[in-house]
Amino acid sequence: MTAAQTEPQRVALPDDGRLVAVTNPQDVLVWPSLSEDSPYADGIAGLGAGDVVIDVGAHIGLTALYFTDKIPGVRVLAFEPARRTNACLADNAARLMPGVRVFDVALGAEPGTAELTFLPNHTMMATIVSDDADDDRNMTAVLRNFGVDGEASEQFWREFREGAERYEVRVSTLAEVLDEEGITDVGLLKIDVERGELPVLRGLRAEQWAGVRRVVAEVHAVDGNLDAVVELLHAQGFSTKVFQEDVFVGGSVHIVSAARPGA
Template sequence: MTAAPPEPQRVALPDGRLVAVTNPQDVLVWPSLNEDSPYADGIAGLRAGDIVVDVGAHIGLTALHFTDQVPGVRVLAFEPARRTHACLADNAARLMPGVRVFAAALGAEPGTAELTFLPNHTMMATIVSDDADDERNMAAVLDNFGVDDDTREQFWREFREGAERYPVPVRTLADVLDTEGVTDVGLLKIDVERGELPVLRGLRAEQWTGIRRVVAEVHAVDGNLDAVVELLHAQGFSTKVFQEDVFAGGSVHIVSAVRPGA
């Protein structure tokens, strides 16, 4: 007889709600979501009943933020990493009745891809691996937090400890919208560690008019940032690009895009 999987570890948010986490550090992003949210422009155009597509949902804190800020919003949340998806599903079932979860990555073409998963840094799970970019961004974070030398040494020793690689299913956003019968997306949120452009390229031309706002974390490597902005401009969006203080000196930027009239 197969044993039941263990209950996920849960950590309390400041308001007392318990969220399932891959690591206790997962909840460290919660204050930044509520105090100076990088998704503020995207949330501004949402109303009850709107659909948010959350690509790279991790454990669901962004989805929880969206449903807190706009009661009645519906979220389709995609997270391919097994351990992280289990936490996302647990959190959605207990805390977010308007959120549906999917165990898949999104890309330009359907199929499978190898996911790289770092147990000590699960927010960095990706199907577009780039060790040099990861290390550049983490070095920037350590610098910006003023981390001392001993802590840095321990950080780098443990950074890739227990790294896992395994295949995950990949769907296209076009297929998702078709299957779910969605023609209007209030917000497309993307946070997939260098896989942003393939997600956007997974839409068909005629589906773009149904996307009202996009907020994407984009890594400025291999021309990726310029390509994302150019694609969004070509689809009729106005864009704003900024970098959060924590990533100053790294490649991570936020691209916020709004369709005129949205």
């Protein structure tokens, strides 16, 4: 006999009330900063119904929800390979986000498979490019910037990697996705994949770049990654703006916002 499927936990968005499926209640804490002072605001400027947004590293779908709230009729392709997180993303898309399609694959430079590291207590950090030292540096910065110290800080580190999971996921490329979906124009390519940003960008073929109007990527400045991403975007004709959100000051995480002239 097959066990009954249980619905994911749902939590109300702050100052919003909509119930969203979450991996942890803390997932919704980013909503006010995302909806009110979004790093993606420039990226969606000028987009309208029917435009395509590619959301790579969609997590539970809060960024996709922001996109569909701001642009009625937008078409979003949301990619999230972590199993539990993808289940929440699919639930949220079905109930709250018309026009969002969910994919349970990672994106990279080449198709194949990769090992994903999943931290149940910090599911936003799921990645196929694991780097414990970089994670520690960024979380140290976050705790400091939020003024967390003493016993609370000690508890955080005790629980940080508790129950860590590692399992194989399928990897596709942006080139394959655009071919399979018949997409030649991308209004916004959004990337948040914990150090896997450059491989995602390298997964586009040269002739496909002309159809990408804007890119907004969270990029980790490790191993020359930030400079390489900016150089690649410049080579493809984008102007770029690089900034760091207050929460990550002292860490490696930066936002790269790129647009074509006149976009």
